[in-house]
Amino acid sequence: MRRLLKISKKGVAVLFAITCLYSCTSPEERIKKNEVAVSTKAHTVVIQQMKFAPAELIVNEGDTVTWINRDIVDHNVTEEANKEWSSSNLRQGKTWSMVVKKAATYFCTIHPVMKGKLIVKQ
Template structure:
């Protein structure tokens, strides 16, 4: 027959093992797994991107919507490594943001914008 002391010892040992197991499992949880990407909108109107400068989290999506009368596009500024098709009024284009970017409208080169990844 087990004594009260041995039962308490077994209970405490079992509890300690369970706590250690939970702590180990929590250590494997990646904080990025809980982040849900956000959708941001940039409006194209009156020959401007609005907002011109946007801060997002890595993995967020930016949607450009052309509400202007004129056709516009969205083109990476530095090396033109990506571009949208020309957007007519009411059309949109989206991109998942993985790095800081500078962009412009290749059809109207004075139109520029930036997207910065939050630190």
Template sequence: MKPGRLPSIALAVVFLTVAPAQAATVQIVMDNLVISPAEVSAKVGDTIEWVNKDVFAHTATAKNGDFDVTLPPKKSATFVLKKAGTADYYCRYHPNMKATLKVEP
């Protein structure tokens, strides 16, 4: 083996053993006119899955305009988080249903 090649190989092994973080799926349930959990933290790249267990439609509508997801009765919908920040959201059909989504970089 040529001198100086061993450090290069060792460095390559170190880079290959560091696995990138994988995106997660965070589930939020709407049931009995309640969003649960009411506060969730996630990271950019994660997927939010809203599950509507009620017999009527709901929305997940961000007050800042980041997302507006419609959930038919007994269905689910997903949204991939694209930017960091805090989004307060609610159901347009049932404004008393409120929650907060905190997205970290």
């Protein structure tokens, strides 16, 4: 009986220590440890005057980016290195959205001088 009491006292102490450690961890650290769900954000890149604005966008993995074409001419959004993803050609006023899985540089295949970059926060 005394032994059982000793074990349960130890158990309570360990449980207390874990609870304390968990509550003392900052939310940022818990996000890093994947202990809590990260709310994703939505971003917009405007295609205007033959440029992607902003040309460089910093996002979290899982965020959604929407491109909107405000130019007279058609554009598209295509991953540059291996063409891993691409929108169809977007006419004036049309949009295209994508969930960001990893960092990428992208361009418009119709106007290859137009380039943009997605930077994923570590």
